[in-house]
Amino acid sequence: MVLLTIFVIFVCIFYASQFIWLIFSDCDLALQWNMKFGKQMGVLNGRVVWITGASSGIGESLAMELAGAGCKLVLSARRRDELERVKHQCVESGRVSPDDVLVVPLDLLDFESHPHAVMCVLQYYSQIDILVNNAGRGQRAAWEETSLEVDRHCLELNVLGHLSLTKSVLPHMMNRGEGHIVVTCGIEGKVGAPYSAAYSGAKHALQGWFECLRAEMYSHNIRVGVMCPGPVFSGLLENAFTGSIANHYGVKMDMNERRMEAIRCARLMSFAIANEMDEVWIARQPVLFLMYFCQYFPSFGNWLVCQFGKKIMLTVRNGARV
Template identity: 60%
Template structure:
């Protein structure tokens, strides 16, 4: 066998292995690799991690993952009693003491409270190692029927509140010469998700803003991770925007819907944080495949999504 033939066989073997890995995964291949062979979440032990939106869903289960890893936690959301419930559960794993978890109720739309909140955290722990900007709201709406006010409110909670809190935390990280900003984006931050126009716009904005920050921070030892999950079980639809100003969707996710479990999503998010990955995609197929197609074969991806996107999303939402 000559050298060229050997290289060709090797290339085909690598391609087959990658395709097999892709068929049987529920996340992108870099994250899959990190989960098996990368840093364990144990490297985060004693880090001070601030999670927004920790009273429910992905933020709540991420708190459990990080509590098991031994992180000191700041839990933020509006509902204090829910945060206390999450704290109690975190303490039950036995790795943390009461003083290792700060419950910090905060409505992130009250921008003037961001600075005092950061000061309270610094007074308690002296440092913030990781900020997880997770809190957010979703949407179900037709683009052409959506009030401009809904777009505005979506940007306030899913983008501007994230920028504001990060702008308060980042100088503290720069003072110490280290830190990690983690944002809960979505596959809707990578691909135009039909029937969620304002949400898609907001998550794309997060990607853009923080991709720029990652470049500026590289030489200053601050990492930026964008987490992009597909559908995950949580309470997201209860508080979702619709097309109309002031209206809330108030829908429960039903068992049997094609969604990832909250535990699994949180586990993969924790692995991404431990390994300081730049961007991760967390989803089952066919959505994961759609993201791969859009990223690596955008012409084919857009051609296909234009034709099937609305149908697929509508059927998914009808639970079919």
């Protein structure tokens, strides 16, 4: 009886300490544990990492972080000049030499060009250890005002583009018998976000597609990691689709918003990559709590979203304080 009481007290103290840790955390507890007790970034030294969407925001910061860890980089996006700028930044930081950063301009929507891009990377480095599918474009409009054309474009860029590039890289990884595929999904892939249906739907699809890939590739020694950031400062809002294909959202993020810095998000993602984590949630409060609620109490989460959703979700997703 005494032993049982001690055990129960120990469990209560453990859970209370985890809860307090979570209150002050900007990522899920599994990632926190790995940052303290897991592999450090040094394990990535010398790895060849291909990052898409590397010309700005999270991808740019990730390039800087991984350069700091001694990775050899491949930077892809459409804007060559911006990629060259990011390369210059990585080299300037003194962490990598120019030969260790390869710029490969790539349009994710140009599916036919993907096998050729893979060939170029393999000719240069002869291997790809980690592919980070990070490029993407947001979307802002009411559900009924979003044209089917926008829905289709959002799916093509945010889902099919990643599938196409991943399918082009996979045979190489399967032949080698190792590899690591990472995809930047987001809170919108876990919780339907009002006024971002096309983007949210695409991120949910991405989550499903890469979860299946994880299960199928496990026996090939290929790991799959899904990164789920909450609001982060970047160019995402400015370049977002609206309801009509002709318009960009065009609104710059306000630096007073309650968003995470891209460099912090990139650091947390780098730890998740070093520890080959399956899925991580990266967000400041109260978004992190919202993710826990929706995952572990879905009925309550749905009720909350339906009752207060539109207003609260918009405020939270916009990064402002609730």
